Amino acid sequence: MENSKLVYKNGKQLRTGYTTGSCAAAAAKGAVIMLLSGEAIQEVEIDTPKGWPLTLELKHISWEEDGVRCCVVKDAGDDPDVTDKIEVYAKAKKTAAQGITLSTGLGVGKVTKAGLLIPPGMPAINPVPRSMIMKEVGEVLPEDQGVEVEISIPQGVEIAKRTFNPRLGIEGGISVLGTTGIVEPMSEDALKDTVALELSCRKAAGQDKVLLVPGSYGERFCQEHFSIPKEKAVKMSNYLGFALEKCDEYGFKKVIIAGHLGKLVKPAGGIFYTHSRISDTRMEILTANLALLDMPNVHLKEIMACITTEEAIPIIDKLGYQEIYSVIAEKCAQRCEGYVYGHVEIGVILFSMKRMLAKSSKADRILEEIRHE
Template sequence: MVEGVSIPPRPGYTLPVFACAGAIAALRHLLNPGDRPQSVTLDLLNPPQPADIPIAQLAPLPDGSVLAITHSDPGDNLDLTRHTPIWSVVAWGSGDQPEPIHIDGGEGIGRQIDQEGAPAIYRYAREVMVHNLRPLVPQGQTLRVTIILPQGRALGDRTSNAAFGVVDGLSLLGTSGISAPLSAPGQLDESREILRDKASRYRHLVFCLGENGLDLAVKLGIDRDRRVKTANWLGPMLVEAGQLGLAGVLLLGYHGKLVKLAGGIFHTHHHVADGRQEILAACCAAVGAELPVIQSVLAAKTVEAGLGILRQTDESLSHRVYQHMVDRIDERAAAYVHAHMAQPLTVGTIVFDRKRQVVARSQLAEVLFHQVLVD
């Protein structure tokens, strides 16, 4: 790095891109055993641009299928899938296969509890694979693609996938082929620029940590342009909002992330700090929950599981705990901004569960939600 010059963070690609690249390489070898590509070029679809992906290994298997292996490269991001191998196994389909290209998940691909155990291979992953593979499949033939993540089960245990109903592995998730380095320091500068632009046009904005919040905001009737994606940089972004003179910020996020703010943690990446169950248990104690309930919440594997315990115990208790949580987030966020600058900032909080159902909203959130709609 040149002294005084900031090098922007390097983007990478999402897991579906590597799965697709491996499938292309395997199909090419299936069509022509002499074709052993060291890299392949594919169309990302979103964004509509090409990507060159290295192929680490490729081999025909005894059953007539072909295996290609790629390795994840998420760019300059704190991502636990970095360098993890992705296996793409391709074989000709059977005569009774209903679709031209059948995509399935093998070992390490998570299973969706609420979809009868269907593999956690989502729309973008399927679309990018079908788009790139279909032109290569001979007319009258069908194809079977199986994606395997050998380390997926172990890595999945280190994520919040279970809170979103995905077990036994990782998801082929994402709406884009680009893995933006949301947790890399350079991304904060880009997010600040976006915030400055929107603060010049609006007095009230909505901060969303990720795609789930962005999507729910629109479903709640919030204008798309009012949303700001903060990723894990909530603290610096709130201070920036105060410095820009915003009248108010509405926080909209998954309760398993925003709960950290109630404990004074303003960088929400798990590599920085955690303590989610401990904070939720403290919220239980603050509203007078009985000791066995507090202990059960503290011992829960996820905050989503903790919410389930509270709901099963007493819906009224669950409501009180989460109302305390969002009010506490408001207080801690306002105090955090005030500690860094004299300019006050009004902050309101809405949290939702893994089904994107609103669990609680603070009193200030009610006011700010109206302001965001009419301002």
């Protein structure tokens, strides 16, 4: 079974892998197939949102009194992923009710605080992996039958202690993650080289304006809200400062930076490498700027107690301090222009997981130019 593809970055050959979400979907599908057929199988094929099919091996198959259990071992490829080689288990048992019931066991965390993609009280299985599990099981489950599928990751209890999950309010284990089903290598040098190469190619093609986004969500947001094709965006990951330096070096005249409030509040405070492990100052910068807008101290404490900016947004909106979004967008744009000594005009677009929040003063004009370039 060959589930990896090779990618080449900076002359290095790197191997892709697959996510915990893919492992959970494959284990679930395999367990249900064996439950219904009464026969063991050694592998199962699933689709991924990336469009790459995977054929994954089923291990530790056990027939229990009330169902069938098996696991898939995660392969993160050449990505330095803390969850590489963990065993993701699924247990399937028949139910009287038709349809699929999804539950979780040991090592899968539970969300305890607001502000994440999953509401408090729910298992930490993100929306895309959940959809993958339901799709794959649904393909092999007859309409008149029902199953309960329990996902567990026994090693997740210990691994979670080496992640940011406890700080985010995810307790008891890790999250089941993945938006594409595929793990792509995250070498810092390789990522920066990719950013530089993409900017260089665009400049060579005669472009002098560019859209920078942290990741795929920013691409989709700009396509849906501003009709800018994803192909016009350059994904910079956490390397905002590096990307700006390259824009200056290559002679770009105008840049739009579009990103989530939780990312772009950091450069508004002078931080240009935005990885949360290095610069986890979102709430401090947001709270300080709200204080300058005269938000009462009691509410400032509420904001500081939030785990994410997404959690803070409903509080800000309820209290009528939406002006903060424009303040942050403008400060981010000014700081970024200052970072490249005013050589590049910069506009900033801020959004949440649900809507656009604000644009800086130059954003509309630069957006229009990028759209028609």
